[in-house]
Amino acid sequence: MSNCIVAQSGGPSSVINATVAGVVKANQLNPLYEHVYGGLNGIEGILQERFVDLTNMSEEENLKLRQTPSSALGSCRYKLKRDNVADFEKIIAIMDKYDIETLFYTGGNDSMDTVAALSEYAAKHNITNHRFVGCPKTIDNDLMETDHCPGFASAAKFIATTELQCWYDVNVYPASRKEVFILETMGRDAGWLAASACLSGKVDILIVPEVAFDKEKFLKRVKEIVEEKSKCFVVVSEGAHYADGTYISAGEAKNDLFGHAVLGGAGETLKNMILDNDIAPRCKVQDLSTAQRCHATEQSLVDVTESFRLGMSAHARTADPKFTGKMVGVRRRAGADHYDAEFFAVDADKVANYVKNFPVEWLQPDYKGITQEAVDYMLPLIQGNPVILYDENGLPAYVTPYYMRDEK
Amino acid sequence: MSNCIVAQSGGPSSVINATVAGVVKANQLNPLYEHVYGGLNGIEGILQERFVDLTNMSEEENLKLRQTPSSALGSCRYKLKRDNVADFEKIIAIMDKYDIETLFYTGGNDSMDTVAALSEYAAKHNITNHRFVGCPKTIDNDLMETDHCPGFASAAKFIATTELQCWYDVNVYPASRKEVFILETMGRDAGWLAASACLSGKVDILIVPEVAFDKEKFLKRVKEIVEEKSKCFVVVSEGAHYADGTYISAGEAKNDLFGHAVLGGAGETLKNMILDNDIAPRCKVQDLSTAQRCHATEQSLVDVTESFRLGMSAHARTADPKFTGKMVGVRRRAGADHYDAEFFAVDADKVANYVKNFPVEWLQPDYKGITQEAVDYMLPLIQGNPVILYDENGLPAYVTPYYMRDEK
Numbered sequence: 164m165s166n167c168i169v170a171q172s173g174g175p176s177s178v179i180n181a182t183v184a185g186v187v188k189a190n191q192l193n194p195l196y197e198h199v200y201g202g203l204n205g206i207e208g209i210l211q212e213r214f215v216d217l218t219n220m221s222e223e224e225n226l227k228l229r230q231t232p233s234s235a236l237g238s239c240r241y242k243l244k245r246d247n248v249a250d251f252e253k254i255i256a257i258m259d260k261y262d263i264e265t266l267f268y269t270g271g272n273d274s275m276d277t278v279a280a281l282s283e284y285a286a287k288h289n290i291t292n293h294r295f296v297g298c299p300k301t302i303d304n305d306l307m308e309t310d311h312c313p314g315f316a317s318a319a320k321f322i323a324t325t326e327l328q329c330w331y332d333v334n335v336y337p338a339s340r341k342e343v344f345i346l347e348t349m350g351r352d353a354g355w356l357a358a359s360a361c362l363s364g365k366v367d368i369l370i371v372p373e374v375a376f377d378k379e380k381f382l383k384r385v386k387e388i389v390e391e392k393s394k395c396f397v398v399v400s401e402g403a404h405y406a407d408g409t410y411i412s413a414g415e416a417k418n419d420l421f422g423h424a425v426l427g428g429a430g431e432t433l434k435n436m437i438l439d440n441d442i443a444p445r446c447k448v449q450d451l452s453t454a455q456r457c458h459a460t461e462q463s464l465v466d467v468t469e470s471f472r473l474g475m476s477a478h479a480r481t482a483d484p485k486f487t488g489k490m491v492g493v494r495r496r497a498g499a500d501h502y503d504a505e506f507f508a509v510d511a512d513k514v515a516n517y518v519k520n521f522p523v524e525w526l527q528p529d530y531k532g533i534t535q536e537a538v539d540y541m542l543p544l545i546q547g548n549p550v551i552l553y554d555e556n557g558l559p560a561y562v563t564p565y566y567m568r569d570e571k
Numbered sequence: 572m573s574n575c576i577v578a579q580s581g582g583p584s585s586v587i588n589a590t591v592a593g594v595v596k597a598n599q600l601n602p603l604y605e606h607v608y609g610g611l612n613g614i615e616g617i618l619q620e621r622f623v624d625l626t627n628m629s630e631e632e633n634l635k636l637r638q639t640p641s642s643a644l645g646s647c648r649y650k651l652k653r654d655n656v657a658d659f660e661k662i663i664a665i666m667d668k669y670d671i672e673t674l675f676y677t678g679g680n681d682s683m684d685t686v687a688a689l690s691e692y693a694a695k696h697n698i699t700n701h702r703f704v705g706c707p708k709t710i711d712n713d714l715m716e717t718d719h720c721p722g723f724a725s726a727a728k729f730i731a732t733t734e735l736q737c738w739y740d741v742n743v744y745p746a747s748r749k750e751v752f753i754l755e756t757m758g759r760d761a762g763w764l765a766a767s768a769c770l771s772g773k774v775d776i777l778i779v780p781e782v783a784f785d786k787e788k789f790l791k792r793v794k795e796i797v798e799e800k801s802k803c804f805v806v807v808s809e810g811a812h813y814a815d816g817t818y819i820s821a822g823e824a825k826n827d828l829f830g831h832a833v834l835g836g837a838g839e840t841l842k843n844m845i846l847d848n849d850i851a852p853r854c855k856v857q858d859l860s861t862a863q864r865c866h867a868t869e870q871s872l873v874d875v876t877e878s879f880r881l882g883m884s885a886h887a888r889t890a891d892p893k894f895t896g897k898m899v900g901v902r903r904r905a906g907a908d909h910y911d912a913e914f915f916a917v918d919a920d921k922v923a924n925y926v927k928n929f930p931v932e933w934l935q936p937d938y939k940g941i942t943q944e945a946v947d948y949m950l951p952l953i954q955g956n957p958v959i960l961y962d963e964n965g966l967p968a969y970v971t972p973y974y975m976r977d978e979k
Contacts, residue, residue, distance in 0.1 A: 175743055177736075204745045233739035240744070320965070325862050327966055328585075331641035332865040334972060335583055336648070337612045344861075363966065452857045453752075454733050457740040461868060463965075546965040557728070557871075557954040558735055558771065564742060 164194070165264035165292075167481070169217070169474075170202030170209060171234035171300075172241075172270035172277070176314025177459035178470040179300045180562075181229040182269050183236065185474020187217045188225055195482055200263065203566045205239035205270070206277055210253055214261070215565045227562045229467055230551055232459035237566035243277045251284045258293045265294045265481050267474070271301040271312075275490050276515035282488030283512075296477050297490035297511045300470075302456045304355035307517045308509045309492030313473060314456070316466035316544035319359030321458045322348055322451060323545065327363035329449055330396060338393040342445040343385060343437050347430035349455060350400035354521040356455065357400040359541055361532045368530045370399040370429075373520050375406035381433075382442050384530055389443045399429045460559050464547025469493055469504055476506040490514050502543030572602070573672040573700075575889070577625070577882075578610030578617060579642035579708075580649075580678035580685070584722025585729075585867035586878040587708045588970075589637040590677050591644065593882020595625045596633055603890055608671065611974045613647035613678070614685055618661055622669070623973045635970045637875055638959055640867035645974035651685045659692045666701045673702045673889050675882070679709040679720075683898050684923035690896030691920075704885050705898035705919045708878075710864045712763035715925045716917045717900030721881060722864070724874035724952035727767030729866045730756055730859060731953065737857055738773035738804060746801040750853040751793060751845050755838035757863060758808035762929040764863070765808040767949055769940045776938045778807040778837075781928050783814035789841075790850050792938055797851045807837045868967050872955025877901055877912055884914040898922050910951030 169186045171179055183201065190199045196218075203213040215236075220228070228235060243250055258266070266281070268274050278297035285293055299306050304315035326346055333344045348356040354371025361369060367388050370376060388395040404410045411429040430448040437446045477491045489508040496503040525537035554560040577594045579587055591609065598607050604626075611621040623644075628636070636643060651658055666674070674689070676682050686705035693701055707714050712723035734754055741752045756764040762779025769777060775796050778784060796803040812818045819837040838856035845854045885899040897916040904911040933945035962968040 171743075175740060204743075207745060231739065232736045234743045235739075237745065238743040324868055324966055325866070327969070328640045328865040328867060329861050331639065331643075331969065331972065332583060332861050334975075335579075335612075335642045335646040337615060337645070362964065447861060449860045449862060450858065451862075453737045453740050453855060454857060454859075454862075457736040458733070459736060460732055542964060548959075548961070551956075553956070556770065556950060558732055561735070561739065564739065567742075 164197040165262045166198040166200060167196040167265040167267065168200040168202045168209065168214065168263050169236070169267040170205050171236045171238050172205035172268060172274040173238060173301065174271070174456060175233040175238055176300055176302045176456055177232045177317045177462055178314050178467045179269055180231050180235045181467050181470035182298045182300065182313065182474035184225045184228045185471040186267055186478045187220050189475040189478035190218070193479065195478065196264070200261070201236045201565050204237035205241060206243055207239035207241040208237060209257060210250065212257055215568065224562060227552060227560050229471055230459055230462065230549065230559065231561040232457035235562055235564050237564065242273055243280050245280055251281065254281065255285070255290060255293060264292060265296060267296050267298060267477055269298040269300045271303070272306055272514060272516055272518070275306070275511045278490065279488060279512035279515045285487065294481060294487035296481060296486065297514070298473055298477050299490060299492060299514070302356065303350060303353055305353040305518045305520070307514050307519050308490070310494045311544060313466060313470035315355060316463040317459070317461070318356055318455050319362065319541060320463045320545040321455055321461050322356060322360050323362035324461060325449070325451065326360040326365055326396070326398065330363065330365035333394055333447070340445065341389050341393050341443050342447065343389065343395045343397060343443045345397045345399060345430045345433055345446065345448045347399050347401060347428055347448060347450040349451070351402035352518050352520070354400050357398050358521050358533050358537060360398040362538065362541055362545065365396055366398050366532050367395050368397040369526070369532045370397070370403045370530055371521055371526070372400050372402040372404060373523050374526060376403050376411055378436065381530065382436065382440055385437060386442050395443070397433065399433060401429050403429050460551055462549055463545045464549045465544055467549050473506055480508060488512070572605040573670045574606040574608060575604040575673040575675065576608040576610045576617065576622065576671050577644070577675040577677070578613050579644045579646050580613035580676060580682040581646060581709065582864060583641040583646055584708055584710045584864055585640045585725045585870055586722050586875045587677055588639050588643045589875050589878035590706045590708065590721065590882035592633045592636045593879040594675055594886045595628050597883040597886035598626070601887065603886065604672070608669070609644045609973050612645035613649060614651055615647035615649040616645060617665060618658065620665055623976060632970060635960060635968050637879055638867055638870065638957065638967065639969040640865035643970055643972050645972065650681055651688050653688050659689065662689065663698060663701060672700060673704060675704050675706060675885055677706040677708045679711070680714060680922060680924055680926070683714070683919045686898065687896060687920035687923045693895070702889060702895035704889060704894065705922070706881055706885050707898055707900060707922070710764065711758060711761055713761040713926045713928070715922050715927050716898070718902045719952060721874060721878035721901070723763060724871040725867070725869065726764055726863050727770065727949060728871045728953040729863055729869050730764060730768050731770040732869060733857070733859065734768040734773055734804070734806065735771035738771065741802055741855070748853070749797050749801050749851050750855065751797065751803045751805060751851045753805045753807060753838045753841055753854065753856045755807050755809060755836055755856060755858040757859070759810035760926050760928070762808050765806050766929050766941050766945060768806040770946065770949055770953065773804055774806050774940050775803050776805040777934070777940045778805070778811045778938055779929055779934070780808050780810040780812060781931050782934060784811050784819055786844065789938065790844065790848055793845060794850050803851070805841065807841060809837055811837050868959055870957055871953045872957045873952055875957055881914055888916060896920070
């Protein structure tokens, strides 16, 4: 019996470890491999033969791993280039050396490109004893083919919850105190995360990268809303931009004389616009920054469960010796009268290097937010709360990152 | 039987409503008053006779109210000035008109000054049928006399949890990627909130208003830590300042030619310092901003329970017709072998207008964080998680703010 290895890449999420936990648990229940190794820091660490052995992970560790944010195996930004043959040869040699049959790689579209490139290389060189399987992961929810990406829903839930809570906070002062609140979310290319704030029902203006930003139109809307109800709630993607592609933040930062390319992101730039143009006397920005992708204490139960099961499904599919170059995706079970997910496999090269934008037909005109169709798509994904284990200090119990332990 | 009124003031917290819920519940169990009114937008709304009737609040509404962030009755920044006799006369007249015997006022030191001023006025004019009782509330934890302030612990728990989660996020990339992470917390005068991040055990450098900021020393420490372990975790209070009292943020903002007094707060300023001085190639700032005081989905069970019981205790104490001009505080039960709180009463004027700083003897030298004594003080306060009720949309179930309902 040969071995398998699982590794993580790209920006982490709060449920990416659940996929690793799923692969490990699946192999305990149905041992297709003698050892399940964890590759540290993605493909970068695998090239350095930095592994840990996860085969006999305890149930307690597995439960903690599912709720531990970020990538417990470490991540990398290393991109395997197709013309760098040495890297491909080295990976195959290392897999030979450790008798590793299958590499499970969790990540976004760059990672799916790595899976596609490795399986293409293997096919071209008639290598049939090494296989490569992708597991989608990105809070950005911008991967093609899959209905949604594990990690998105938990981030969306935190964003919508924060928007709701901030709405309560900003509204406490009397109507005489006019104020604009701006929530900035991640999303350089796609507006999924910003759009998710609308699940709170408390967003007046939504600005996403899918629709060109029009400063005059925006300020006019803010002014109308502040006049009508004293408080105005804006949500903006970090990647929102003007029609010519200039990021909102960059658009103002070019006035900066101090050499800092970005003063404070899209939210801060909108704030300055609002104040400079006397649209409202007060404006506050909440940039969710890193917290939105690692706030694992409010995982969506649907999300973390799907992430875990996706790992199990990926593991099970490799019982077929021809299963390689695929990504395991999620889709909604057709004909079900309630939300229900099932997994399927798709060629990784159909996912690599594409971006799935938020559908413009799901946006209301004039920055007014999202349609019911968009709500119906997102709402089932954020449901439920897993039981979170806490340690004796009153903080959530997390596993020690594997990249910080003694290495094999 | 006369009536009472409860109102809220100042910056809200995630458990301030639990005190209101406690007053209401106490009167249902032990009816000292015929009606429990809620005064909208603090003293400002009371002066406008804007009330709601909370007397018969359902158990379901009471449970939801305890987990609803911010001030469900609305807040104000209105400060009662002792020389503004008209305001005092008007308040007494309104209390007469609605047969209101007792005003419960939740807030920080400004609110305790309001309680003190009103009771002094009443005493001076031999008004014995109107009484004024303060309930402490501030995430800043900077009120005198009370061991701690309801609201602090839940904010502290969210801050420490976020610091822990961000530590996992920032560490995922290999050691070759050197990076500084800066968490900025509230705390204009006192460092309690910033200090609470240290409960995560993941803070390398802590900068609070209680210790003058020394730029050279700070940059030297950051450099040492980045060299030693590649990642450095900094936590800073918004109110941290230089020896001459200049805020860290203001210190850089004075270079701003665009008329904005503060470019991005203390965290952004430290980030620019680090980058401009080539201390590290990467630096990220997480400003917790509004979320830290309204993130009610991670209330500390100890905190929300104490806040509720403090409301009950304040109500019960007014059975004594002489009970006025007091704040109800929290103290640790002496001699207990585990953390246990009890309530006590103190003259509101001993609390008004003072600030309780974070004890400098609880700080390690060279920005190294807090002592075990500080941990022992804070740790019992953040324990436990209340069961949070969710609505059918998968988001936490909150009461509609009373200031948005039809008013009495």
